[in-house]
Amino acid sequence: ELKVEQNPLFLSMQEGKNYTIYCNYSTTSDRLYWYRQDPGKSLESLFVLLSNGAVKQEGRLMASLDTKARLSTLHITAAVHDLSATYFCAVGRAGNMLTFGGGTRLMVKP
Amino acid sequence: DSGVTQTPKHLITATGQRVTLRCSPRSGDLSVYWYQQSLDQGLQFLIQYYNGEERAKGNILERFSAQQFPDLHSELNLSSLELGDSALYFCASSFLDTLGTEAFFGQGTRLTVV
Numbered sequence: 001e002l003k004v005e006q007n008p009l010f011l012s013m014q015e016g017k018n019y020t021i022y023c024n025y026s027t028t029s030d031r032l033y034w035y036r037q038d039p040g041k042s043l044e045s046l047f048v049l050l051s052n053g054a055v056k057q058e059g060r061l062m063a064s065l066d067t068k069a070r071l072s073t074l075h076i077t078a079a080v081h082d083l084s085a086t087y088f089c090a091v092g093r094a095g096n097m098l099t100f101g102g103g104t105r106l107m108v109k110p
Numbered sequence: 111d112s113g114v115t116q117t118p119k120h121l122i123t124a125t126g127q128r129v130t131l132r133c134s135p136r137s138g139d140l141s142v143y144w145y146q147q148s149l150d151q152g153l154q155f156l157i158q159y160y161n162g163e164e165r166a167k168g169n170i171l172e173r174f175s176a177q178q179f180p181d182l183h184s185e186l187n188l189s190s191l192e193l194g195d196s197a198l199y200f201c202a203s204s205f206l207d208t209l210g211t212e213a214f215f216g217q218g219t220r221l222t223v224v
Contacts, residue, residue: 031210042112043200043215050210088153095166096207097143100153 002027004091006101014109016078021104023072023089031092032065032072036085037103043088046074079108113137114203114216122222128189131219135182135203141165142184143204143213144176148197159184160207191223 003026013019023032030051035043047056049065049072056063060083062075072089086105090098113136123129135142144156146169155168159178170176173191178184188195198220204213 033213035215040220042217043202044112045212045214048210048212090153092209094209095158095160096141096204096209096211096213097155097158097166097168098145098213099155102152 002029002091002093002099004089004099004101006087006089006104008104009102010105010107012107012109013076013079015080018078019076021074021076021087021089021106023074023101025070025072025091025099025101027091028067028070029091029093030065030067032063033090033092033098034063034072034074035088035090037088038085046087076106079106081108081110084108112214112216114201114214116199116201116216116219118219119217120220120222122224123191125191125193125223127191127223128187129191129221131186131188131199131201131221133184133186133201133203133216135184135201136214139203139205139214140182141204141207141211141213142178142182143202144170144184144186145200145202145215146197147200147218151197153200156186158207165207188221193223196221196223 034046047063052067115134156170
């Protein structure tokens with residue numbers, strides 16, 4: 001059974017600081033997705049990583065994928081309050097179904 | 111706005127009842143996925159349809175069923191509802207069901223069973 005684990009589950013950080021969210025998964029896959037969810041809202045697609053070594057950046061967020069280590073990271077640079085949300089990673093399976101991690105709740109304090 | 115429309119946004123119903131959740135995918139998207147988000151189970155894949163045909167099932171209970179119509183909208187039917195079925199139900203769509211195709215989520219339907 002595919003398992004996807006994120007850590008930390010909760011992250012409180014100061015504005016301007018850097019931090020990394022980790023996503024480990026238990027089976028071979030080279031399709032990894034990152035989503036953002038604001039409280040009570042939908043999931044917003046952030047990144048789709050399609051191969052080993054893939055790196056994508058958008059604003060203060062950068063995602064990478066290491067399929068050999070079965071690890072993806074979401075790096076936050078110089079955090080701002082607007083980044084406060086819950087971030088999910090998900091592993092793609094055949095048919096493009098997604099198995100989600102438990103989520104990382106990020107709170108950025110002024 | 112992702113372009114995926116779900117109705118209703120909120121639904122409150124009693125145990126034992128049956129409800130239908132509706133999803134209109136983004137224009138042109140052929141694949142529809144249903145997910146359930148609850149506090150104890152997290153985000154779980156329920157079922158997938160592609161161009162009208164069921165493609166895959168996840169952790170979907172036998173009391174739940176779904177279908178995709180010729181116009182590609184989809185409905186998720188939940189019957190004999192229990193308190194534990196209370197959750198946020200999301201529909202997502204993608205153009206294809208090829209692994210790696212970006213999937214877009216609707217706003218969700220929050221179901222409360224009382």
